Structure formats: structure tokens, C-alpha cells
Amino acid sequence: MVEFLSFRDGEASQEPSVTVESFTGQSNSTAVRIEAGEDARELLPYLDRLSLVEVNFPAYTDGRGYSAARILREAGYAGELRAVGDVLVDQIVPMRRCGFDSFHPDKPLDDAAVERALHRYADVYQKTVDGRRPVWAKRHPEIVNG
Amino acid sequence: MYRYDSYDQSIVDARVEEFRDQVQRRLAGHLTEDQFKPLRLMNGLYLQLHAYMLRIAIPYGTLSARQMRKLGEVARKYDRGYGHFTTRTNIQFNWIKLADAPDILAELATVEMHAIQTSGNCIRNISSDQYAGVAADEVTDPRPWAELLRQWSTFHPEFTYLPRKFKICVIATAEDRSAMRLHDIGLKLVKRGDEIGAEVYAGGGMGRTPMVGPQIRDFVPEDEVIPYLEACLRVYNRYGRRDNKFKARIKILVHELGVEEYKRQVEEEFAQMKVLGLNPPREELDRIRPFFANPAYEQGLSDEIDRGDPAFALWVDRQVATHRQPGYAIVNISLKPVGGIPGDASADQIDLIADLAEHYSLDELRVTHAQNLVLPHVKKADLYAIWQKLDEAGLAEANLDLIGDIIACPGLDYCSLANARSIPLAQKLSERFASPDRQKDLGELKLKISGCINACGHHHAGHIGILGVDRKGVENFQLLLGGSGAEDASLGQITGPGFSEDGVVDAIEKVTDIYLAERAQGERFLDTYRRIGMKPFKEAIYG
Incomplete structure (x- = not known):
């Protein structure tokens, strides 16, 4: 079983994260935790000094964190983006696609199930922030670069 | 295809x-x-x-x-x-x-079908016009767009755990055969100059708080439609209500924010997203389009139909629609036999219809939201042979859009959400109004039954709608009048106290009597209701 999963090179951030409110109020922290319903865009002025953003999933069915993650990546955030809370094996792939690169679930995940999930789908239909080439780009390689 | x-x-x-x-x-x-x-x-x-x-x-x-x-x-x-x-x-x-x-x-x-996203709080099956590609007044064929959206919505990572399910419809004609404005998002393809794009409607839906979706954009160009939809969905995913399942659909968000504020937020999001290269290149829609190109129609066919057999002529008048290709017709197959279960087909009937599609309709058929089937490309010369085969299989009912063409959800006979049985009521109603002459006299009259507030039977959009509820452990049926899912979309109004199963059948008979007595020349039931209002109907039912 795996308690922490990272797709980043190097060590994961150990810094304890603070709330969005205290982060935007004080200036020395580099780790912040977004609760469901908080606006990820409040962090956009501070992306350069952030090294860790945790996004909490109070229940796996609460999908607000997917939008929060993608917004941060679309705005150019390059630090660690960690999904925490009710994160299940079936959510790892869509979360990766929205820009999460580390995971600290409430309940440990089965390594083999994670491996299977990660390699299940060779192709994806949408362009997101994970750099995967969508099917439409593969169909038209002469038009769509990268 | x-x-x-x-x-x-x-x-x-x-x-x-x-x-x-x-x-x-x-x-x-x-x-x-x-x-x-x-x-x-x-x-x-x-x-x-x-x-x-x-x-x-x-x-x-x-x-x-x-x-x-x-x-x-x-x-x-x-x-x-x-x-x-x-x-x-x-x-x-x-x-x-x-x-x-x-x-x-x-x-x-193995036949390129699946059950992906047919449930869950995600983007559901994309719906469209059953006459797509054969309707005479179509701006463009909506099916390539629908296929593009099918692919885009399949396993969309950001929109897999939305507050609630999400239904999208694409049409391309002024006439709305698909209840487009009762979808979470409705797209109506239109032409601006030489360019095709979409009018966008958001926040329509049925369920316990029915809404006709307001327009939020008069034109989204072809190569911006994906980021625009992503913006619509992102605003919904972030701010749609998650505290109460019954207030979680996008219609509630649009209603609570107000259309203007929702539009503003979508535009703000869209401004960020349209520069991200999210839309497939035009070449992708161009790749999909030829799959839906006109099939190889025979040229120079006659438009003559031999109407010698009166039962056949009756069926032609009711079930056959105009095709844009001379010599061809669109055939509607009714899945609403008298006393039958709306939308059910036996395996033998399914096989027969598959054969008919293969031999007579260029290998294609369509399903309609009214739970009927369509053979979209039939030579007029073949109509009689098709009718005979349908008749043998109990599929030659001539009741399209008449009172016998009832929409009904599965209801309490199957569904774990239902409060009341829809099917036995549909059967009783279709028997009460079984007479073909009577149905023809009543004209277009869309009767829709839901067995609970979730409104899978589209009762809000029925000219006459019925909602089954549970009243202290007893099935009770509320009656609604004046709804429409067509281009003149409107929501039905409840007549008053509910009825027993037999009581609602009697009440509907009284309603139709008022219509027959009050209708002006050429008026459908819905037109008469809109002109004279609820009062005379109410008096007849409860007086």
C-alpha cells in the first residue's frame, strides 16, 4: 500500500501548508492548502513564491478541486500540486490530467491498482495541462505541433 | 455514420x-x-x-x-x-x-457502442435532432458537432465529478424536435455570413424545478466552441450548489446568479481559456464531416405514393415526413401500440427494424426523445412494403404526435426513484383514446408521464403532462396543461388537486372535451389552451 505518491523529480515539499486566508495575509509561507469552495485565483499573484499547493477533496465526489488545479497550471504554476483528502485510485488519472503531481490520500492506495490505472488508457480526447497529446492532435500531426 | x-x-x-x-x-x-x-x-x-x-x-x-x-x-x-x-x-x-x-x-x-457516462454526475450522452441530415431547413448537419462533443466529453478529467449530471443537445433547425432548451446546455447551430457557429442556451431542465434555458450567447464560432463550453462547465463546476442534490443542476446556478452574472463569469473564464489551444483544429471537424455526408441517393425517383390501401394511406399521412431528397421520405416507427409500454421493443421487433434499416434506409436508423424510431432514408416506392412488414410485427401504429404517442418513464414498475407507476397509466390512457378517428380529430397532443419529480417522462413539457406522486402511501397523479418542448418551449401548469389512476384518465377526457368545444379553426390543443387559459379546463375537471 502506498501512502504518498509523487510524480515529481526530487524530494516532496515537507513544509506545513497554511490556509489561503493566512497565506494571503502573511508573506513568508511557501505552502498553502485550498479547501473546496475556495478560489484558486486568489493565489495567482503569489505563484512565484509558492512551492506547494495542497488541494483538499472532502469527498471524492466533490470535483471542485479539479478546476482549482487546472486554473493554477493554466496560470503557469510549476511547483508541487498535491491532492489530499478523499482521493481514490480511480481519481488519480483525471487528477494527473488536471495538473496534480503528488497525492496524499486519507486512505493508502493499492500500488498494483495505481499501476494498472496509470497505464489503462493510452489515449485521451482533450487537451489539458498535462502535456499529453489529445487524439485530435495525433490525427492531424501536420497541423498540430508539439 | x-x-x-x-x-x-x-x-x-x-x-x-x-x-x-x-x-x-x-x-x-x-x-x-x-x-x-x-x-x-x-x-x-x-x-x-x-x-x-x-x-x-x-x-x-x-x-x-x-x-x-x-x-x-x-x-x-x-x-x-x-x-x-x-x-x-x-x-x-x-x-x-x-x-x-x-x-x-x-x-x-465490437459494434462501436458503449455505456460510458450514461449515468453519474458528468456530461451525458449528447442528443440531437432525429431528422439531422435529412431535414429540409437545416443550416448544417448537427451530427459532426455532436460527435466532436461526444469525444471531447468522454472522460473529461475536469468535469467528471460535477455537482450533478449534465446534458447537452445540438440542433440546426428553427423547428426544435429535441427539447433543446430543456437541456443543461443547448446549442443551436446558425449561420453568420459564411461562418457556422452556435447560439448557446444554458440552464434549461426539468426535474423538480423546471426551467426553459435562456440564451447566453448569440454566436460562438466553430473553432471556439470547446473552450466556450469548458468555460460554461468550469463556472458550474466551481459554483454550482453541492449542498443539496435537488438544487445542484446548472439551472439553479443560472437562476440564483441571474443570467447576466452567469454570462459575465463565463465570458471572463472564456477569455482565459480561448488562448489555450483547447479546440481541435478545423481539420478535425472536417475529418468527421464526411462520415455524415449524404448517402448515395438514387436520382430521378418518383414522388408518387399509391394510396389505394386506406390503412396504409392513414399511416403515411401520420408517420411519414418530408425528406429533402426527391423520391425519398422519412419514416417514423411508433413504439406506442394501443395498450403497450411506451418505448419498449421486443428482440424480434428490434431485429425486424434492423433489417428494414439495412434494406430500405441506407443502413441507418434514429431514436427519438419521444421514444420512437426513425428510418431516415426511405424510397417512397418502398413505403408500402415497409408498412406491411411493420404491420405484421405490430409496429404500424399511426399516432405520431397524437394523444396515443405517450412518453412515459419506466416508473415504479422498475425504477427505484419512482413514486408511482407510469406504465399502467400510459396503457389505460392509450386504451381510452384508442380510436384512430378520435385521435386524429384531437390532432397534435403531446401527453407525457413521469412517475416522480425527476421528470424523466418530460411531464413539464407535455401539452398534457402527468406527474405521479406518493400521497401518504397512495399513488396520486397531478395533471399539468400547456407545456411544450418544441421551439415554442413552455412549462406546464398544474391544474389543481391530484387524482387516482382512473381519475386522471377521466380528467384528461374532460380536458379534451373542452378543447373540442372551444377550439378555433386550425388550433392545436396547445394553441387553444394558450388562448383561453386554464380556467375553463379547471371548471370542467373540478366543477
Whole structure:
């Protein structure tokens, strides 16, 4: 079983994260935790000094964190983006696609199930922030670069 | 019709294997029902009152003969010999064994079909116009757009755990045969100069708080439609209500924010997203388009129809619609026999219709939201032969859009959400109004029945609607008048206190009597209701 999963090179951030409110109020922290319903865009002025953003999933069915993650990546955030809370094996792939690169679930995940999930789908239909080439780009390689 | 390439096929095949793995884990006891539930629901497998129900997607309601035959095979092999076509143009099988579900999906994948996103709080099957590609007044064929959206919405990572389910419809004619404005998002394709784009409507829907969707954009160009939809969905995903399941649809968000504020937020999001290269290049829509190109119609065919047989002539007048190609016609097959279950078809009927599609309709058929089927490309010279075969199979009912053409949800006979039985009521009503002359005299009259507030039977959009409720343990039926799901969309109003099953049948008879007494020349029931209002009907029912 795996308690922490990272797709980043190097060590994961150990810094304890603070709330969005205290982060935007004080200036020395580099780790912040977004609760469901908080606006990820409040962090956009501070992306350069952030090294860790945790996004909490109070229940796996609460999908607000997917939008929060993608917004941060679309705005150019390059630090660690960690999904925490009710994160299940079936959510790892869509979360990766929205820009999460580390995971600290409430309940440990089965390594083999994670491996299977990660390699299940060779192709994806949408362009997101994970750099995967969508099917439409593969169909038209002469038009769509990268 | 669209055909999968190796990418499409591999995605559907991978889904089958993923689901097989999940079912095996469940059967082996490694997953509890609570853990398994969200997984099976992402794949259209519901646990109903008596058995598992499997809902299979029929993207934009289009099927080939080969696909239809496969549905007949599933009905015969894994169900009790029939299937049920739904108001979302899907098909449901009501007697499925869990252990069989992966095999069924594997068989469906061999004919390019699946059950992906037929349930769950995600983007559901894309719906469209059953006359797409053959309607005379179409701006462009909406099906390539619908296919583009099918692919875009399949496993969309950001929009898989929305506050609630999300339904999108695409049409391209002024006449709305698909209840476009009663969808979470409705797209109406329009032309501006030489460019095709979409008018966008958001926040329509039925359920316990019905709304006709307001327009939020008068034109989104072809190459911005994906980022625009992503912006609409992102605002909904972030701010749609999650505290109350009954207030979680986008219609509530649009209503609570106000249309202008929702539009403003979408535009703000869209401004950020349209520069991200999210839209496939135009070449992708150009790649999809030829799959839906006009089939090889024969030229110079006669438009003559021999109307010598009066029963056939009656059927032609009711069930056959104008095709844009000379010599051809559109055939509507009624799945509403007198006393039957709306939308049900037996495996034998499914096979027969597959054969008819193959031999007489250039290998194509369509499913309508009114739970009927369509043969879209029929030579007028073949109509009589088709009618004879349909008649032998009990499929030649001539009641399209008449009072006998009832929409009904599965209701308490199958559905675990239902409060009342829809099917026996539909059967009683169709028997009460069985007379073809009487139906013809009453003219267009759309009767829609839901067995609970979730409104799968579209009762809000019925010229006459019925809602089944539970009143202290007894089934009770509320009556609504004046709804429409067409281009003149409106929501029905409740007449007053509800009725017993027999009582609502009697009440509807009184309603139709008032219409017959009050109608002006050429008025449909709905027109008369709109002119004279609720009062005379109410007096007749309760007076």
C-alpha cells in the first residue's frame, strides 16, 4: 500500500501548508492548502513564491478541486500540486490530467491498482495541462505541433 | 455514420477491461457495494427494484443496422427478450445480471457502442435532432458537432465529478424536435455570413424545478466552441450548489446568479481559456464531416405514393415526413401500440427494424426523445412494403404526435426513484383514446408521464403532462396543461388537486372535451389552451 505518491523529480515539499486566508495575509509561507469552495485565483499573484499547493477533496465526489488545479497550471504554476483528502485510485488519472503531481490520500492506495490505472488508457480526447497529446492532435500531426 | 478509428476503439476497449476488473473485484468481495456503486454508475449500471439495469448510450440517437441487431442480441441473450428506448435516446435493459455486464459491454464494443457516462454526475450522452441530415431547413448537419462533443466529453478529467449530471443537445433547425432548451446546455447551430457557429442556451431542465434555458450567447464560432463550453462547465463546476442534490443542476446556478452574472463569469473564464489551444483544429471537424455526408441517393425517383390501401394511406399521412431528397421520405416507427409500454421493443421487433434499416434506409436508423424510431432514408416506392412488414410485427401504429404517442418513464414498475407507476397509466390512457378517428380529430397532443419529480417522462413539457406522486402511501397523479418542448418551449401548469389512476384518465377526457368545444379553426390543443387559459379546463375537471 502506498501512502504518498509523487510524480515529481526530487524530494516532496515537507513544509506545513497554511490556509489561503493566512497565506494571503502573511508573506513568508511557501505552502498553502485550498479547501473546496475556495478560489484558486486568489493565489495567482503569489505563484512565484509558492512551492506547494495542497488541494483538499472532502469527498471524492466533490470535483471542485479539479478546476482549482487546472486554473493554477493554466496560470503557469510549476511547483508541487498535491491532492489530499478523499482521493481514490480511480481519481488519480483525471487528477494527473488536471495538473496534480503528488497525492496524499486519507486512505493508502493499492500500488498494483495505481499501476494498472496509470497505464489503462493510452489515449485521451482533450487537451489539458498535462502535456499529453489529445487524439485530435495525433490525427492531424501536420497541423498540430508539439 | 461515424466509424471509430483505432484511437476511438482502443479507448472503448480499455473501458471494457477496466469495468471487467472492477466487476471481478466486486464479485470476489474485494469491493463493497458502497465502493462499487460509483464505479458501476460511471458505466450506466443501476441497481433497480428487481435487478441491475444497464443503460447503453446511443450517441445523438443514431444507429446502424449492425448496432441495432446487436441490441436485439443483448435483449435475447442477457435480458428477457426486450429493451426500452428512453427519452434520452438511449436504450435500457432491465433484467441484467452483474456477472454478465462486462461481456455485454465487450459485445457492444465490437459494434462501436458503449455505456460510458450514461449515468453519474458528468456530461451525458449528447442528443440531437432525429431528422439531422435529412431535414429540409437545416443550416448544417448537427451530427459532426455532436460527435466532436461526444469525444471531447468522454472522460473529461475536469468535469467528471460535477455537482450533478449534465446534458447537452445540438440542433440546426428553427423547428426544435429535441427539447433543446430543456437541456443543461443547448446549442443551436446558425449561420453568420459564411461562418457556422452556435447560439448557446444554458440552464434549461426539468426535474423538480423546471426551467426553459435562456440564451447566453448569440454566436460562438466553430473553432471556439470547446473552450466556450469548458468555460460554461468550469463556472458550474466551481459554483454550482453541492449542498443539496435537488438544487445542484446548472439551472439553479443560472437562476440564483441571474443570467447576466452567469454570462459575465463565463465570458471572463472564456477569455482565459480561448488562448489555450483547447479546440481541435478545423481539420478535425472536417475529418468527421464526411462520415455524415449524404448517402448515395438514387436520382430521378418518383414522388408518387399509391394510396389505394386506406390503412396504409392513414399511416403515411401520420408517420411519414418530408425528406429533402426527391423520391425519398422519412419514416417514423411508433413504439406506442394501443395498450403497450411506451418505448419498449421486443428482440424480434428490434431485429425486424434492423433489417428494414439495412434494406430500405441506407443502413441507418434514429431514436427519438419521444421514444420512437426513425428510418431516415426511405424510397417512397418502398413505403408500402415497409408498412406491411411493420404491420405484421405490430409496429404500424399511426399516432405520431397524437394523444396515443405517450412518453412515459419506466416508473415504479422498475425504477427505484419512482413514486408511482407510469406504465399502467400510459396503457389505460392509450386504451381510452384508442380510436384512430378520435385521435386524429384531437390532432397534435403531446401527453407525457413521469412517475416522480425527476421528470424523466418530460411531464413539464407535455401539452398534457402527468406527474405521479406518493400521497401518504397512495399513488396520486397531478395533471399539468400547456407545456411544450418544441421551439415554442413552455412549462406546464398544474391544474389543481391530484387524482387516482382512473381519475386522471377521466380528467384528461374532460380536458379534451373542452378543447373540442372551444377550439378555433386550425388550433392545436396547445394553441387553444394558450388562448383561453386554464380556467375553463379547471371548471370542467373540478366543477
